[in-house]
Amino acid sequence: MIKWGIIGLGKIALRFIEGLSYCKEGQLYAGASYTKEKRDFFHHQHPQALVYTTYDELLNDEQIDAVYIAVPHGLHYEWAQKALLKKKAVLCEKPATLTYQHTYELCELSRQHHVFFMEAMKTRFIPLIDDLKQMLKEGIIGDIVKIETSFCSDVAYNQKSYLFDAQQGGALYDVAIYNIATILDYIHAPIQDVQVHMERKYHVDVYDYVEVTFETGQKAIIEVAIDRMKDKTMIITGTKGIIRATPFYRPMEMIVEKEGLQQIYRKSYVYHNDFYGEIHEVHECLQQHCYESARMSHQDSLKCMALIEKIKESFHD
Secondary structure (H helix, E strand, C coil), X not given: CEEEEEECCCHHHHHHHHHHHCCCCEEEEEEECCCHHHHHHHHHHCCCCEEECCHHHHHCCCCCCEXXXXXXXXXXXXXXHHHHHCCCEEEECCXXXXXXXXXXXXXXXXXXXCCCEEECCHHHHCHHHHHHHHHHHCCCCCCEEEEEEEEEEECCCCCCCHHHCCCCCCHHHHHHHHHHHHHHHHCCCCEEEEEEEEEEECXXXXXXXXXXXXXXXXXXXXXXXXXXXXXXXXXXEECCCEEEECCCCCCCEEEEEEXXXXXXXXXXXXXXXXCHHHHXXXXXXXXXXXXXXXXXXXXXXXHHHHHHHHHHHHCCC
C-alpha cells in the first residue's frame, strides 16, 4: 500500500484526496499545513490521517512513500526538491516550477536518485483524451493543421492571492500549462516562431494570446486569462475535418465535424473523478519501479516550460 502525504491543504488538495479515495493501491496517510483552520478541517474530514504543522515534519515521516505538492506555484521547486532528497515519490501540481532550470534540476534529481517525479498534468490521463489520440492516429480528420485552445476565467482580485503575486502569479503560470501540454501532445515538431499579445493588470499578466508556428507550418493558439470568461475549448483543425472538445483539459465530450456531418463522442472519467487517472498512473509507475511516466515524462515537462519561458521573454520586449 502506497502511503501519501500532502503538502498544502487547500482546495486542490481536497480534490486530490477524493481521487485517491478510489485507488486500491494507495491511501491518505498524512497532511501538512501552516494554517490552523486548514489543519482542523483536514483532521475533521480525515481523522485517520496524521496532521503536521510544518512540511518538513511530514517529509521526515519515514512511513510516507509519496508526496502530493499542492502549495502555490512559487513553492513547488523548494518542496519537490526536499521531497525527492528524502526519497519520496513526487506528484507536483502544475506548473512544476517557475523556470526551465528548476524543472530540469528536479528531473535530474529524480533520475539520479531513481525517485519518481511527475508534474500533475491530469489532461494526459483523461479517458476521452486516449480516444482522441487514437482517432488522430487513425487520421479521422487528416493531418493536423492548427490547434486552438482557450482557458479563460474571471477571477476576483485578491491582493493576498498568489495569482496576483508579481513573481508567481498571472494567467501564463496559472493555466497556460494546460494549453501548452495539450498542444505539445499532438504537435511534435520544433517551434519556429512565437507571437504574443499580453495585457497586464495588478502587476501580472491577466490576458495572453499566443500564436505558435512550428517548423512543419502547423500553428497553435494559446489564449489564457484571469480577467474574463470564455468557453475552455479546443479546436483541432485537420486537412479533412475538425474536432472540438470542451473543457479541453478534462473533456467528457468531443464533436467531430467531417464532410458536413457531426458525430458526438462521450466518455466519463473513471469513477467520475478527473484526478483518479493521474494518481493511478503514479501507482502504476511506482509498482514498476519507474522514476518517470511515459505519458507525462520529464521531457514533456521540460518542453512545456521551454515554451512558457519563450512566451514570458516577450513580456519584456
